[in-house]
């Protein structure tokens with residue numbers, strides 16, 4: 001009755017909406033800052049690749065570097081231009097070896113701080129083609145590594161509503177790199193000594209310095225930490241990225257979902273490069289996804305964009321334009337300016353529409369340039385039209401395919417193979433880049449062993465772009481507005497790419513999915529998992545408010561919690577995660593329990609194993625309540641999870657209190673008025689908590705920010721060697737799972 005009256009007097013949903021927006025805004029701001037710093041990796045890409053266009057046209061360079069000391073032959077030109085792409089190709093391929101083992105952040109720092117600088121030193125020292133090529137290949141390897149990691153890092157660090165835009169800034173940084181390289185070369189090309197090329201090359205030390213020093217201040221990707229089973233660190237990093245306190249329910253919900261998704265994928269066994277090309281193992285339509293990523297990168301490079309950026313000066317001079325340096329600079333400017341609409345469009349009209357319409361625009365403008373070349377005899381008209389439509393083409397490319405391809409390829413792969421898959425798609429970009437960089441001089445130059453097709457090359461680009469449009473129509477699934485964890489699910493449940501735009505953000509109970517992303521528990525099916533037609537994207541959904549609130553299904557099973565796996569240790573901010581390790585027990589009580597469990601066990605028999613320490617059958621996958629629903633809908637966690645919580649609570653003195661979060665993880669609030677006394681809570685090495693002198697109830701903590709302040713005020717949070725927290729502690733008892741014992745690929749502890 002009271003709630004009805006309250007509802008009439010006061011619409012608290014408005015308030016919730018208001019706070020949700022404030023929180024989202026602050027998370028977005030933080031993601032954009034992180035994204036922009038990382039995007040400097042794109043700047044290196046653009047600057048380094050752009051330099052060559054101007055360097056080769058510098059008098060000092062073409063009088064000193066070529067063998068004949070007069071001008072570059074087609075062969076020398078092709079070699080110098082293409083060798084960078086070759087280095088980048090191999091760099092992109094080896095990126096996962098560093099990134100999956102040592103982290104995204106470390107890889108970016110090492111690549112820009114060491115590898116790139118070594119290559120740069122060699123380029124500056126060089127006075128002939130050979131050393132120049134070696135230097136370019138080494139810095140190329142660094143640019144390649146960065147190109148496979150930076151967009152991934154940006155995507156993994158961003159909330160879903162700005163993810164596409166953040167990754168698009170990587171492309172924007174590339175365009176700035178190209179533009180600044182061109183501007184710097186304009187300024188130095190008239191210097192009559194080696195400064196003409198050494199200054200622009202040397203400036204790269206500065207760009208690299210900005211990147212690696214900036215990265216030192218950014219958090220590691222929370223998804224990388226989840227892969228490493230460093231949940232506490234993942235939480236800290238997510239908290240920094242989202243600017244939310246570490247025990248914020250939305251934050252924990254996001255973390256639980258990432259972990260549940262990873263556990264789900266990993267439950268099918270360890271992965272290798274080959275799994276990028278295999279369907280199954282929780283990676284639905286994986287072959288199609290690989291085809292999509294590789295194809296998107298291939299068509300981006302076949303668009304003809306680098307014909308203009310690598311050979312622009314050459315091309316414009318051949319069309320009879322006098323100020324071709326200026327013209328080339330204008331094309332870089334158009335590229336940079338028109339990337340801005342793309343940053344907005346990728347999160348408004350979506351990836352699919354952007355690629356489709358962008359491709360149409362690119363194709364039409366290419367054909368106009370080609371037809372102009374063969375049908376108009378007046379040279380002046382011809383060159384004006386060529387220049388104008390080159391700019392139209394660049395504008396379409398910049399606002400669509402340029403950045404959208406990076407956003408798409410960072411979106412579409414599951415966490416267990418994401419870095420490898422992206423490295424393969426990125427390597428494709430570089431391989432095609434290399435091929436075109438190498439063959440273009442032979443196609444357009446006049447002279448021995450060249451095709452001399454001139455402007456007609458735009459027929460090739462136009463045709464490729466038209467094919468690209470068809471490719472997108474049939475293969476590209478819309479990923480806008482979906483969390484990375486939801487994308488696998490969309491691939492499983494959308495019949496084809498054309499209907500994918502109708503798929504909406506969905507809360508997923510990974511515990512209830514078989515390897516085809518279908519609900520395994522037919523007795524109480526997961527609502528979304530059994531939805532035959534995909535729900536509409538327009539339906540209100542916010543990750544923070546829980547999206548679809550499905551009933552929790554875990555109440556049917558008997559789970560045996562393990563208290564002695566990963567030990568919780570309080571971290572510096574006083575948060576302790578106590579994982580609830582679900583293991584499917586062989587002793588399931590009801591028949592439906594047994595059938596569910598046996599279906600789980602049977603489905604993945606090959607990776608189930610027997611744990612030698614506790615004699616329980618450890619299913620390759622574990623069962624979660626993660627993301628399964630919102631406690632306010634009346635759902636309740638598994639009874640065993642509750643008994644687990646009871647056991648934790650019984651370790652406390654005083655009445656137990658805990659907060660139920662959206663994901664049904666529980667937050668227990670412990671505090672102590674005098675953290676230095678022996679009454680403080682301590683975490684013993686079997687994971688139990690004891691001696692807490694006071695437990696805060698939820699009511700004591702009026703709001704999230706009060707709660708946060710309380711924790712922050714309470715001390716520095718030092719921990720002693722035995723894991724005893726010396727300050728107030730918030731314990732998050734969360735339904736994480738034991739990792740499959742046979743998955744050894746990522747464990748490093």
Ligand SMILES: OC[C@H]1O[C@](O)(CO)[C@@H](O)[C@@H]1O
Pocket residue numbers: 049171174175300301305306309335402403433
């Ligand atoms: O902006 C143009 C630049 O963008 C890229 O296609 C990468 O996305 C580069 O190959 C090209 O030089």
